[in-house]
Amino acid sequence: MPKLTIDGKTLEVAKGTTVLEAAQQLGVHVPRYCYHPKLSVSGNCRMCLVEVEKSPKLLTACSTEAAEGMVVHTATEKVKAARRDVLEYLLLNHPLDCPVCDQAGECGLQDYYMEHSRAKSRFPAEDKVRRQKRRPLGPHLVLDNERCILCTRCVRFCAEVTKTAELEVMERGDRSFIDLKEGRALDNGYSLNIADVCPVGAWTSRDFRFKQRVWFLKKTPTVCLGCATGCLTEVHHNEGAIYRVMPRPNAETNTWLCDAGRMVYKAVQAGDRLAKGVIKNGLIELEPALRETASRIDENHAAAAVLGSPWLSVEDNAALARLAKDALKTENFSFDFNAEQGIKDGILINKDPAPNAAGARRVKAACGGLSFGELAAKVASGAVKVLVTEARAAALLKNELKAGGARLIVFAANRSEIPQGAYATLPYANYFETPGTFVNFQGLERRTVPAVAAPEGVRPLWAMVNRLAVYSGTSLHLDSAEAALKGIL
Amino acid sequence: MPFTLTETFKTRAALVCARYPRKDAALIPLLQELQREKGYVAEEAMDALAVFLGLPYSRVKAVVTFYTMFNRVPAGKYHLQVCRNVSCHMAGAPGLLARLREKLGIAEGETTKDGLFTLSAVECLGACGTAPVMQVNDTYFEKLDAGKLDALLEDLRHGRLRAIGR
Numbered sequence: 253m254p255k256l257t258i259d260g261k262t263l264e265v266a267k268g269t270t271v272l273e274a275a276q277q278l279g280v281h282v283p284r285y286c287y288h289p290k291l292s293v294s295g296n297c298r299m300c301l302v303e304v305e306k307s308p309k310l311l312t313a314c315s316t317e318a319a320e321g322m323v324v325h326t327a328t329e330k331v332k333a334a335r336r337d338v339l340e341y342l343l344l345n346h347p348l349d350c351p352v353c354d355q356a357g358e359c360g361l362q363d364y365y366m367e368h369s370r371a372k373s374r375f376p377a378e379d380k381v382r383r384q385k386r387r388p389l390g391p392h393l394v395l396d397n398e399r400c401i402l403c404t405r406c407v408r409f410c411a412e413v414t415k416t417a418e419l420e421v422m423e424r425g426d427r428s429f430i431d432l433k434e435g436r437a438l439d440n441g442y443s444l445n446i447a448d449v450c451p452v453g454a455w456t457s458r459d460f461r462f463k464q465r466v467w468f469l470k471k472t473p474t475v476c477l478g479c480a481t482g483c484l485t486e487v488h489h490n491e492g493a494i495y496r497v498m499p500r501p502n503a504e505t506n507t508w509l510c511d512a513g514r515m516v517y518k519a520v521q522a523g524d525r526l527a528k529g530v531i532k533n534g535l536i537e538l539e540p541a542l543r544e545t546a547s548r549i550d551e552n553h554a555a556a557a558v559l560g561s562p563w564l565s566v567e568d569n570a571a572l573a574r575l576a577k578d579a580l581k582t583e584n585f586s587f588d589f590n591a592e593q594g595i596k597d598g599i600l601i602n603k604d605p606a607p608n609a610a611g612a613r614r615v616k617a618a619c620g621g622l623s624f625g626e627l628a629a630k631v632a633s634g635a636v637k638v639l640v641t642e643a644r645a646a647a648l649l650k651n652e653l654k655a656g657g658a659r660l661i662v663f664a665a666n667r668s669e670i671p672q673g674a675y676a677t678l679p680y681a682n683y684f685e686t687p688g689t690f691v692n693f694q695g696l697e698r699r700t701v702p703a704v705a706a707p708e709g710v711r712p713l714w715a716m717v718n719r720l721a722v723y724s725g726t727s728l729h730l731d732s733a734e735a736a737l738k739g740i741l
Numbered sequence: 742m743p744f745t746l747t748e749t750f751k752t753r754a755a756l757v758c759a760r761y762p763r764k765d766a767a768l769i770p771l772l773q774e775l776q777r778e779k780g781y782v783a784e785e786a787m788d789a790l791a792v793f794l795g796l797p798y799s800r801v802k803a804v805v806t807f808y809t810m811f812n813r814v815p816a817g818k819y820h821l822q823v824c825r826n827v828s829c830h831m832a833g834a835p836g837l838l839a840r841l842r843e844k845l846g847i848a849e850g851e852t853t854k855d856g857l858f859t860l861s862a863v864e865c866l867g868a869c870g871t872a873p874v875m876q877v878n879d880t881y882f883e884k885l886d887a888g889k890l891d892a893l894l895e896d897l898r899h900g901r902l903r904a905i906g907r
Contacts, residue, residue: 417797422806424864433798434784 256322265318272300272313280326283335283364285342285451286403287314290507291412297342297403299364301334302326310334332368339369342401345381345426346452349399355453357466361401381426390438392511393447393455397429400454406430406446413508413599414440430454442599445508448498459515460496464488472703473500475690477563477683478513480593480604482692485509487517487684487703494520494684494704504696510600517684520704524667526679527707538679538709542716545661545676546723549580552637552659557584559627559649560615561642562591562606564663564713565688565700567733568642568680569612570740571714573619575640579726584636586627587616593693602693606644610691618740624648631656642713643669643677663713678720680713681706687733688712689741697741744785746793750774754793764794768804772811781812809863816859817852819897822876825862828869837873837890838862844894857898877902 255264258275265274270293272282285297295315302313305323310331313324325331343361350356383397407419407430418432418440432438438446447457469488476483476497483506486498494517499509519525529541536544549556558576560569569587576585589609596603622630630636632652639646639653643664646653650671653660660674665682683690685706690698706712711719718730730736746754753774758767771794775786782805791798805811809822823829823838838860842848845858852859868874871883875890880902882893896903 411797417799420797420799420803422803424807431799431802433802 254318254320254322256318256320256324258324259326269318270314271302271304271311271316271318271322271324274318275302275313275324275326282313282326283368284314285360285401286405288405288408288449290501291405291408291449294404294408297401298338299335299342301331301338303328303331335364335368336371339365340371340373343369343373344375345398346401347380347398348377349396349453353399353453354456354461355399355450359453360451383429388458389432390443392443392458393438394458394461395430396454396456397431399452400430401452402428402430403451404430405449405451406455409442409446409449410438410440413445414442416440441512441597441601442508442510444511444514445499457496464490464495469495470703472701474684474701474703475607475692475698476509476513476516477607477690477700478510478516478605479602480591480607480609480693481505481595481600481602482607482690482694482696482698483509483513483600484698485513489703492704504694505692506600508600512601519666520682520684522666522668525707526664526667526677527710528679530664530667530670530674530677532675541676541678542719543723545678546720548659548661548676549638549640549720550724553580554582555584555635555637556580556582557627557630557636557639557658558582559585559639559641559645560587560589560612561645562589562604562609562612563644564612564642565608565683565690565733566611566614566741567688567736568713568717569608569615570619570736571717571728571730572640573615573621574728574730574736575717575721576621577619578728579721579724583622584627584630585619585621586624587612587619587621588624588627589613590624604693607692608690610693610695611689611697614691615740628652631658634658643671643674646671646674663716678716679707679710680716681710685710686712689737744783744789746786746789747778750778751793765796765800768794768796768801769808772801772805776811779815781815783813809861817856819857819877819902820859820861822861822863822866824864824866824868824872824874824876826865826869828865829873832872833886834862834873836887837875837885840887840890841894844891 253264258278261278275282282300284300286294293315295312300313301310303325304311385396385398387395389395410419411417418438421428422431444457447455468490472487474485474487476485484500484502486500487494488496497514497517499506501507528535529538531544558572560572576582589612591604591609593604631649632655634656636658638659640661643662646662661676662674663680664670664677670677683700685702688700714730714736718728721728754771757770758764761767775782787801791801823834841860845853847853847860849860849862866874866876873885875882
C-alpha cells in the first residue's frame with residue numbers, strides 16, 4: 253500500500269492506484285480529457301500533467317502509478333504553464349463554434365479554458381485545419397471532426413465496452429480524424445454514451461441537438477424502466493418537457509445507459525398520449541369512462557378478475573390488489589410474473605423487458621392470489637367474464653382472452669399500447685410524472701421521481717383505481733401512494 | 742469480383758504470423774506483403790486482411806492511413822516520396838516539393854498522365870543526417886538539391902533508376 257503526498261496532504265492508496273485517482277480521493281481535481289474511469293488509460297491529451305518531485309519532467313497523472321514516498325504537486329507554476337500550453341495546442345485547430353455548438357455549457361474545452369488558460373489564440377483563424385462537419389453517423393449521433401481533440405474516448409468505448417470497434421483514428425499528425433468504415437452506421441445499441449463521454453462538441457445526440465441549451469435544463473434523478481435492469485438515470489427537463497435521459501453512474505448497476513432506455517421518455521410527450529378514457533375505440537371524458545367501466549365490472553361482479561403488471565410500480569400493483577380483494581371481493585387475481593431475468597448482452601440490456609416483475613411478486617407475497625398459469629386457465633376457459641389489467645400485461649394473456657372471450661378493461665398511458673379488443677381503457681400518469689417503487693433484477697428497490705406534470709386530469713393509477721372502486725360503491729381509502737403500499741413494503 | 746487473398750499470400754502469412762506471439766502483430770508485415778503483390782493496398786484488401794487476422798476493419802484502416810508507406814491507390818512507375826519532417830523541412834524539402842510540382846505538373850498524391858511519376862510528401866524516412874531525402878520506389882536519394890533533383894528526373898525519364906553522386 254504506497255503512501256504518497258499530494259499538494260502537502262499524505263494518503264495511503266491501494267497498489268495500482270494512479271496519481272489522478274489518488275488526487276481524486278483527496279478531492280483534488282486534476283483536469284483531464286482522455287481519462288475516463290471506466291475506459292483504459294490512453295494518456296494522449298496531456299491535460300493531467302503534474303509535477304512529481306525527483307522527476308525531471310512533468311508526468312501524466314492518469315498513467316502514473318502512485319508509488320511509495322512520491323511527492324506530487326498539482327498547482328505549481330510549472331503545472332499551470334503546462335496546462336495553458338496544452339490548452340493552446342488543443343485549441344489550435346478548434347473552430348470558433350461555441351455560439352452554435354450544442355456542447356456549449358457542458359464542454360470540457362470551455363470549462364478548462366476559463367479555469368486554466370484565458371489566453372488569446374496566437375494562431376490565425378484562416379490557418380486552422382478544416383474538417384468534415386455535422387456528419388450524421390448512425391441513427392443517434394452526429395460527428396463534427398473539426399471540434400474533435402482526438403482524446404479517443406469514443407474509440408475506446410466502442411473497442412472496450414460494446415466490443416464493436418467501429419471507430420478509429422485515421423491518418424496522422426494534424427490530419428488525424430475519427431472515422432469508421434465508409435457506408436457503415438454507428439448503431440451498436442449504446443451509441444449515445446459516445447455523446448456523453450465526448451468531452452467536447454464532436455459527438456452530439458441527434459435527438460437532443462438544438463432542442464435546449466443545457467444551462468436551462470433541470471435534472472431529476474430517477475430510474476430507467478426500459479427493462480428489468482433498472483439503471484439509475486437522470487431526466488433533463490425544462491418547462492414541463494423532457495429533453496433527454498442520461499445515466500447516473502453507480503457501482504451496483506450501471507455506468508452507461510442503452511439507446512433504447514434513453515428513448516423511453518418519448519412516450520410521455522408522444523402524440524398518442526391518453527388524457528381521456530377510451531370505450532371501444534371512442535375517446536370519452538374520464539368520469540363517464542370510469543362510470544361505464546365500473547358498471548361493466550359490476551355486471552359480472554362474481555366473474556371478474558384482476559391481473560397485475562410487471563410494467564407498473566409496486567404502489568399501482570398494490571392498488572390493483574386492493575381492487576380485487578376489497579372491492580371485487582374475488583380470489584381471481586394474480587401478481588405472479590416469472591419471466592427469465594439476467595443481462596442479455598453482457599452490458600446492460602435485460603432478458604426481461606418489464607421493469608418490475610420482482611416488485612409485482614412482492615405484492616403477491618403480501619396479498620396472495622393465483623399463479624399466472626391458474627389465472628390464465630380461468631381466462632381461457634371463460635370462467636372469467638371481465639378482466640382488469642394494464643395494457644402491456646394484457647398482451648401476456650392475448651390467446652387466453654381470445655379463447656375465453658372475457659371483456660378486457662385496461663390501464664394505458666398511450667393509445668398505441670391498447671391491445672386489440674379492449675372494451676375500456678383508462679389513462680394513468682406514467683413514472684416520469686408520478687413516484688413509484690420498482691424492484692430490479694438484482695432485488696434492489698428503486699424509486700422513480702416525477703420530472704414533469706401529467707396531462708390535465710390524468711392521475712396515478714392507484715388514484716384511478718380508487719375512483720373506479722367509488723363508482724362500484726366501495727371506498728378503498730387510497731388517498732396516497734403510501735396508503736396503497738401499506739402492508740406490502 | 743470480390744477480393745480474395747491469394748494462396749501464396751496465405752502461405753506466407755502463416756509464416757509471418759508464426760514469428761509473433763500475437764496475430765495482430767503481423768498486421769504491418771502483411772500489409773507490406775499485400776503491397777508487394779499489387780503495388781497498393783485496396784479497400785477490399787483491408788477488409789480481407791481484417792477478417793484473416795481477426796481484427797476490426799477500422800484497426801487495419803487506421804494503420805494503413807497512419808503510415809505513408811502504404812499506397813491506397815496504384816502508384817506510377819516511379820513513386821517520388823519526399824520527406825516532409827523537421828530535418829528535411831529545414832534542409833529544403835519544401836523547395837524540392839515545389840520544384841517537383843512545377844516540373845511534373847502534379848500535386849502531392851497525384852500521378853502524371855503518362856503514368857510515370859507519382860508524387861508524395863511522406864513522414865520521416867529515418868535519414869535525417871543526410872537531409873533532404875527523397876525515396877524513389879525502394880531507393881533513397883540523399884542530400885538533394887535542385888541540380889541533383891533535375892538530373893535524377895532526367896535519369897528516371899530514361900528508365901534509369903540509379904544512385905546519383907553523393
